[in-house]
Every structure is written in C-alpha cells, then in structure tokens.
Amino acid sequence: MSEAALEELLVLSSIYCGPGEFQLLQQSADGVLFQINSAVGGHVGPDVSLSFHLHPSYPACLPGVSVSSTRLSRSQCQYVRRELLERAAALPREAMVHQLVESLQCMELTEDYGRGEQRVEQRDEEEWTSVLLLDHIRSRNHYIRLLERWTHQLQLTGRLLLGRSILVILQGARPDIKEFCSLLKTVKVDVDSSGKKCKERMMKVLIETPLTSSSGHRVQGLVVREYLSLPELSAAFQELQLIELYEQILPSLTEWHHTGSE
Structure with a gap:
C-alpha cells in the first residue's frame, strides 16, 4: 500500500469513528478494501454502505467503488455509484475518498428520479x-x-x-x-x-x-x-x-x- 493510501486510511478511520461507520475488510498485495457506512443526503437520508478498493498504485488510479443499501433499489445504488465515479474522475489524483463520501451526503434522490427510473429499474432488476x-x-x-x-x-x-x-x-x-x-x-x-x-x-x-x-x-x-x-x-x-x-x-x-x- 502506498504511503498516501495508508495515511488516508488513518484519517478516514478517525473521521468515521462512530459505531459501524468504518470497517477494514481486507489488506493484501492487491491493495486494501474497506467499507464506510453513511447516508444519502446526510443523516436524514437512507443508509448506504460504500465499499472502496484502493489499488496499490492509488491515488494515481481511481478507487473501486461499490454501493449497497437495504433502503435503495438496485438502480438507485447504480445511480449513486455512477455519480461517485464521475466525481472521482473529475478530482485531482490525490486522496479523495473523504470527498466522495461528502458528495454522497450532499446527493439528492428525488421522487421524480424514482418515477423516471422505474422502467429502467425493472429491466435492471x-x-x-x-x-x-x-x-x-x-x-x-x-x-x-x-x-x-x-x-x-x-x-x-x-x-x-x-x-x-x-x-x-x-x-x-x-x-x-x-x-x-x-x-x-x-x-x-x-x-x-x-x-x-x-x-x-x-x-x-x-x-x-x-x-x-x-x-x-x-x-x-x-x-x-x-x-x-x-x-x-x-x-x-x-x-x-x-x-x-x-x-x-x-x-x-x-x-x-x-x-x-x-
């Protein structure tokens, strides 16, 4: 793991220090895998689990991101993931996970989105x-x-x-x-x-x-x-x-x- 990635892990574990907020899942020669539990739109939004995979060459390469939630549909999780990846691609190649989680906390999933995506969601499911x-x-x-x-x-x-x-x-x-x-x-x-x-x-x-x-x-x-x-x-x-x-x-x-x- 790069020094930048190790430093970022320490910072993230101190920021997301509440019960169940941060979990280190795996650390190996392939990189590091960890999970951060947050909410779309802040504390009042639906709970979301974000899994990040930091490749050994991170932050020169983008982190892998997966999204899961018991309160969002699969297509909504896919939407959140796409938004986070687009945000990551626009950021400088430096520690960015905290910014991505903050992006999630500012994201809005409106009722119009749910209606507009209903047919796509049925197909994706x-x-x-x-x-x-x-x-x-x-x-x-x-x-x-x-x-x-x-x-x-x-x-x-x-x-x-x-x-x-x-x-x-x-x-x-x-x-x-x-x-x-x-x-x-x-x-x-x-x-x-x-x-x-x-x-x-x-x-x-x-x-x-x-x-x-x-x-x-x-x-x-x-x-x-x-x-x-x-x-x-x-x-x-x-x-x-x-x-x-x-x-x-x-x-x-x-x-x-x-x-x-x-």
Whole structure:
C-alpha cells in the first residue's frame, strides 16, 4: 500500500469513528478494501454502505467503488455509484475518498428520479446469465481472488470453469455483469507470457440471456471447477440447468480452439 493510501486510511478511520461507520475488510498485495457506512443526503437520508478498493498504485488510479443499501433499489445504488465515479474522475489524483463520501451526503434522490427510473429499474432488476471466455490465467491465485472479490462486490454468482477453455458463468443483474466485464478489460488481472502484468483484453462474451425460472437457477458464490473433457464441461452446465446455453456456445468454443491451434 502506498504511503498516501495508508495515511488516508488513518484519517478516514478517525473521521468515521462512530459505531459501524468504518470497517477494514481486507489488506493484501492487491491493495486494501474497506467499507464506510453513511447516508444519502446526510443523516436524514437512507443508509448506504460504500465499499472502496484502493489499488496499490492509488491515488494515481481511481478507487473501486461499490454501493449497497437495504433502503435503495438496485438502480438507485447504480445511480449513486455512477455519480461517485464521475466525481472521482473529475478530482485531482490525490486522496479523495473523504470527498466522495461528502458528495454522497450532499446527493439528492428525488421522487421524480424514482418515477423516471422505474422502467429502467425493472429491466435492471431482471436476472441475467452471461458466459465469458477468458484468454488465459497464468497468475492463478491472484486472478481468482480478483474474480471472487468482484462477484462479491457486484452481488453476482457463478462458476469459473478451468480446462481447455476458461469459462466464467455469471448470474445477476445485467448492469452488474457489464461492470464485471469492464473491470476485466481495465484492471491488470494477470501476467503475460513475459511475466508483465496485463489486462484481460481478449475476453469474449459468448452469450447473454435473461435468466428465467425455466432456464436455470442462481448458484451460491463463485465456484471454481476444473474439467478435463467436453462431457465434464457439459455436465457443469447441466448441473446449472443451462445445457441449452452450452449447446449454443459449443460452436464458438470449437472455432476458438481451431483458430488457436493454427
């Protein structure tokens, strides 16, 4: 962790020192993850939990932010998150978490916003399933930790299937799945063949579809599983009642293997 980030943590823990206001969740070589509980619009507004991930290069790079609340809808949480990220992007590259929390305390969610977003909210609340194809996983432990963290922060669940093809099955709200895909392409998640840190720019979305009661069910957490053959891969999809999705992506997997072997 950078000296600036460490100093900021100490300041934040002293500012948000009330019961349950500040919580350090994780500190590792990947950075630091902590949570601040505050309220939209100040003390009278709905309670919100803000999770911040400070990368080791922070504040040169922006903090990761996730928003959750028992009193706001998913689309309202997404709105708050977008506002905070836009605010962060406009700030100088220096300690900024306290300013972001203050922005939350000055934010207003009006009744007009709720009515205007109702249709979008209904769409965003729908459950979706997406199957992603990853190019490689070399730094396995680091990569899997990031995937687990992102699925937790974005309230997604799924499977990581490791074999000839590396597949991620994600289930959850469509905006959260899109954010997961964006993180893969913008955060250095792995190392290349020369050992340099790299992003997952070769990731492909093989399929995405609404999750209905007849098309599958939510799994618990990100489960990592290895497979050695196509029947074992098929069985993993069958277990999730997603065999139709498997049959739809199989031609893409076959084509990808053929191209990669040339």
